[in-house]
Amino acid sequence: MASPNPPHFHQSADGLYQILTPDGRAIVNYLPGRIARSILIDLQAMLPGVKFTFQAVPANQLEIV
Numbered sequence: 548m549a550s551p552n553p554p555h556f557h558q559s560a561d562g563l564y565q566i567l568t569p570d571g572r573a574i575v576n577y578l579p580g581r582i583a584r585s586i587l588i589d590l591q592a593m594l595p596g597v598k599f600t601f602q603a604v605p606a607n608q609l610e611i612v
């Protein structure tokens with residue numbers, strides 16, 4: 548059965564990914580896409596009514612200060 552709330556995917560080149568809650572908090576951060584996607588699928592199964600966002604980690608978070 549398909550999830551009634553499919554994850555939102557923002558495609559990007561290879562890199563690190565994060566999962567955000569609806570209020571914008573990162574709950575998974577700095578992981579390869581394959582691992583982050585697996586976690587997202589599990590989250591969607593446990594919390595089908597919550598819209599998580601899967602996206603590449605923004606470049607400004609990857610800059611070395």
